[in-house]
Every structure is written in structure tokens, then in C-alpha cells.
């Protein structure tokens with residue numbers, strides 16, 4: 093270098109020397125700040141807590157056999173927002189799955205700078221060599237470090253940001269909370285004039301008690317009419333509750349009407365009396381994620397009342413369901429829940445918080461709503477309360493006598509009965525048994541299988557008498573993965589049809605208790621956009637719509653998300669189709685659900701952390717041109733959209749459009 097410099101003219105030599113001195117000075121001035129030195133309290137992750145200089149398993153950071161002295165161990169799905177303020181030149185390091193994961197972990201690391209993707213590792217698996225990154229962050233104000241699951245769930249997704257460091261020349265990088273989102277109330281308030289909501293069809297069995305409260309929004313007082321009622325049914329014109337028994341099997345065509353001083357509304361409705369129930373996805377409330385083992389009779393009554401006063405029943409919510417912990421257990425801090433499982437005659441004994449089950453279902457039925465209950469085919473339930481093993485027929489009869497209309501049958505301790513036999517026959521056995529018993533009851537009882545998807549339950553759930561079946565484990569443990577859980581559930585879309593529903597678990601928004609630790613209800617961790625996405629996915633998948641949050645603390649946002657009749661119409665459509673998925677870009681996808689009237693509901697989703705916009709042509713979704721398009725959340729006409737549509741998509745947000753074709 094010196095010898096070459098000598099050949100340069102004097103002036104150039106001075107400039108070059110100065111430049112060298114300056115850049116060496118800048119190098120000296122640059123400071124290294126390590127990711128592991130930062131306050132990681134702001135890091136959100138799918139499991140455990142962020143670890144400094146060790147893996148999520150608290151072992152030394154090791155990727156593909158190579159040890160790293162420093163770094164951060166995290167777990168997918170993980171996000172960390174860092175304010176750089178433009179004072180950081182570079183972000184560098186290595187990324188990979190920790191060797192101690194010891195299972196089929198796979199993740200994708202992503203780095204975003206001011207909304208632009210700076211790096212994407214691609215799918216990385218356990219055992220694979222660490223990938224190095226060296227990114228220029230000059231001028232970047234906000235950085236996002238993200239770890240997604242690699243497409244196979246988050247099990248074993250132990251992700252390391254190894255030797256991750258910033259070259260800082262200005263203000264120090266600082267972890268911050270994710271972007272805050274304004275509360276968005278998308279659903280317009282219902283008008284004063286009546287609107288009859290709910291499904292266009294319901295199923296029942298001949299001779300059994302029938303109950304249907306006509307769901308209608310609009311100012312009260314309201315009067316109701318129903319033409320074409322089959323023999324045996326009566327309508328209470330003041331409350332809109334239809335009750336009685338349909339004596340003859342057959343299909344009955346009705347017109348339901350609601351009338352008030354502001355106008356009238358009508359809806360064609362069919363009662364199909366035969367042997368099929370749940371012809372549209374069941375809708376209601378379940379206590380689990382709000383009250384866990386704290387549930388009482390009073391809470392159930394409050395929920396039934398709130399279902400009416402909040403307007404939820406006016407858009408179709410119907411079942412008020414008790415989950416686990418209404419029976420006795422052997423050990424509990426709450427003495428009212430401890431006691432014998434059964435009386436001398438073998439009858440199940442509700443615990444001290446449920447003094448009179450029949451009175452409770454009467455209370456629910458008096459409001460035109462239906463009652464749900466829970467048990468397990470094993471000796472005990474998942475929370476260790478009395479189960480139905482060897483008392484199946486007695487319990488089912490008891491549930492029917494008490495007046496329950498819905499049963500969740502939760503596998504739980506049944507593994508003690510199968511003793512390691514995981515054959516299909518063993519998995520089916522308890523459900524075949526209960527399915528047959530339920531069919532013999534003199535009541536219509538919707539049968540909800542809960543065994544977390546074992547043995548491809550969607551393939552045989554309907555055949556054993558089930559009306560819906562959980563397709564996976566508890567969603568409460570994976571609330572940050574609603575998109576991934578939905579995408580997995582959609583894989584079973586061919587089994588979705590009237591009377592046969594894939595159940596990806598409950599809607600957990602508003603006030604819910606953390607699943608880990610069965611917490612007291614607090615505001616849910618999801619952003620408003622995530623909440624609208626949650627509901628949109630469930631509607632487009634034709635999933636059962638069970639809200640599972642605190643019914644005494646329903647706020648405006650929760651009701652806006654839960655109670656949009658045009659979205660619910662998509663869920664309740666009589667075709668019963670689960671939408672099909674089309675990937676639009678790396679980050680976005682569409683869900684397209686065919687409706688009975690030939691129109692399509694199209695949801696566009698952005699599971700990503702950055703807002704974006706999405707342009708689609710109908711032809712790319714194999715749809716014909718749309719002469720009419722409507723934004724369902726906002727309930728606004730968008731006019732003819734012959735070719736396609738472009739919509740903005742918030743971070744983890746969505747847009748749902750219904751299109752009609754000629």
C-alpha cells in the first residue's frame with residue numbers, strides 16, 4: 093500500500109491518508125453491543141423464557157455441533173422489536189436450531205428493518221450448521237427479529253441467535269414492545285329496524301324436545317311470526333322462542349319474521365326432522381378459558397343472561413356449555429369441589445357449586461338457549477374430576493334427564509383404559525359407545541369429540557355419531573399461532589359438511605385466563621387485527637363458534653369481533669364448506685369459501701409482522717368475475733370488481749370480501 097501511495101501526487105496522498113485515519117477512527121468509535129446484553133423482557137415467544145448465553149433448555153448454545161459462547165436462546169414463535177434509532181451500522185451473528193432440541197424442530201429466522209425484510213434463513217432444522225448473517229442496518233430505525241415455526245408446529249423449535257451483535261455508532265439499540273394498535277370497531281352497530289339472523293336450516297329428531305330462539309337484531313319490543321311451522325311446534329310471539337316437538341320426520345319450509353316499529357325482516361328457514369343434528373356449525377359459549385376449575389352455577393346463569401343482554405343470542409349464539417370441573421374431585425383447595433364421585437346407586441354427583449342441574453338447564457332453556465355439559469370416557473377428567481368410565485349409559489341418561497343438549501366427551505384419562513393400545517379400534521371404542529348411547533336418549537344431544545385429533549378423527553368422527561371433533565390440542569397454549577393452527581385445520585376440509593365439523597377449539601378473545609396456570613380472566617394478548625383474523629378464519633373454516641371468555645366483561649371490541657351477522661352468515665352457510673387455501677405471497681394467503689347461493693367469501697390474511705397490501709385476480713383463485721363485492725367486516729358495498737381486488741392488510745390482519753358472480 094505504501095509503495096503504491098508514493099506514486100500518487102502529493103494532494104491525493106494527503107486525502108487518502110486523512111480518509112484512512114478517519115475510517116480507522118470510526119472503527120474505533122463503533123461499539124459492539126451484544127444481543128444477550130439487552131433487556132430481553134420484551135421478547136415474546138411460544139414457550140419458556142428467553143435465555144442469555146444458553147439454549148431454551150438451559151444448555152450451552154450449540155448449533156450443528158458448534159458451540160457459541162454467547163447469544164440468546166429462544167423458542168418459536170418469537171419476536172423481538174428493537175429500536176435502533178438509525179445509530180447502528182450492522183447486525184451480525186449466526187442462527188440455527190439448538191442441538192439439545194433433540195427432536196424434529198424446524199424454524200425460519202427473519203430480520204426486518206423498518207418493515208423491509210433484511211434476511212430470511214429459510215427453513216432450518218436441528219443438526220444443521222448455523223447460518224451466518226451480516227446485515228447493514230445503516231439508517232434503520234426499527235428492527236424486528238423473528239423466529240417462525242418451519243411449517244410443522246412449534247415442538248422442539250429451540251432457536252438460537254448466536255453471537256448476535258450490533259455495531260453501534262450512535263444511540264444504543266433498545267428492545268421495545270411491539271407496535272401498538274388502535275382499537276378498531278369494524279362491525280357497524282345493528283340498526284333499529286329488525287334483521288333476522290342465524291342459519292337457514294336446523295336439524296332435529298322426531299318426538300324430541302325442540303327449542304329455537306329466532307336470532308334477530310333491532311330495537312325492542314319486537315314481535316315475531318313463523319309461517320309453515322310443523323305440527324307440534326309453537327312460537328312465542330313476544331320472545332321469538334319456538335318450542336315443542338316435531339312429531340313427524342320430514343323437511344319443513346318456514347318463513348321467520350321479526351317486526352318492530354322501525355320495520356320488518358324475514359328469512360327463509362328449514363327444519364329438517366330426521367336423524368341429523370348440527371346442520372350448521374354449533375355456536376355458543378364454553379366456560380373453560382374464562383373460569384377453569386372456578387366454574388359455578390352462578391357463572392353459568394350469568395353467561396346465559398349475558399348471551400341475551402349483550403346481543404350475542406341475536407346473531408345466533410345458542411349453547412351455554414359447562415366444561416370440566418362441575419363434578420367432584422379427590423383433592424382440591426376448594427372444599428366444595430371435593431367429595432364422592434357417585435352416590436350409592438352409581439349416579440354422578442355434581443359438586444357443591446352446582447346445587448341443581450335441572451334448575452340450571454331450565455334457566456338456560458327459559459331464555460331460548462341450550463345447555464352443554466362435559467365428561468370424559470376415562471375414570472377421571474383432564475382436571476382430575478369424576479369421569480364416566482363404566483358409567484356411560486347412566487351418565488348419558490342423567491345428562492338427558494337434566495336437560496342437556498350438548499356433550500363434550502374429552503379423552504383425558506382414557507389412556508389408562510387402553511393401556512398403551514393405540515390402535516384405531518381402541519381410539520374409536522369409547523366414542524362408538526357414547527355415540528350409540530346418545531342416539532337412544534329421548535333428547536337431541538349434539539356430540540362433540542375431544543381427543544386432540546388422534547387417529548385422524550376427522551375421518552371417522554361422523555361415523556361414530558360425532559357432530560364435531562377437535563382437530564388438535566388446546567389452542568389456549570398456542571394463542572400466538574392462530575394462523576398456523578387454522579392452516580393445519582384446513583387440511584381436513586374435505587370432512588367438513590352439515591352435521592360433521594372440524595373443531596380447532598374455542599374463540600379466546602376479550603377477558604380470558606391464561607391456559608398455563610389456569611389464570612383469572614385478564615385482557616387477551618391478541619391485537620385487534622389478530623382478533624378479527626381469528627374470527628374470520630373460524631368463520632371461513634365453518635368451525636364451531638364457541639366463545640370462551642368472561643361473559644360479564646364483554647367489551648365493545650369483543651362484541652364487534654364476535655357479533656357481525658354478515659361474517660356469521662359465512663360460518664353458518666348451509667353448504668357447510670370449509671374454505672380452500674391459496675397462497676398469495678410468502679407472507680399472505682387467501683381462504684375461499686363457497687356459499688349456498690353461489691357467491692364466495694374470500695378472506696385475505698397476513699400472518700406476518702409487517703403491514704402489507706394484497707392484490708389478487710379472481711382468476712388466480714379460480715373464481716369468475718365479480719359483479720358485486722362487499723366488505724363483510726365493514727358491511728360496505730365495494731361495487732363491481734370484475735377482475736380482482738387490492739386490499740391493505742394490517743400486521744397479522746385480514747380483509748374478508750364476499751363476491752357474487754353472474
Ligand code: GLA
Nearest residue numbers: 380415416474475502542566
Ligand atoms: C382438555 C381439553 C380442554 C378442556 C380441558 C378441561 O385439555 O382439551 O378443552 O376441556 O381438558 O380439563
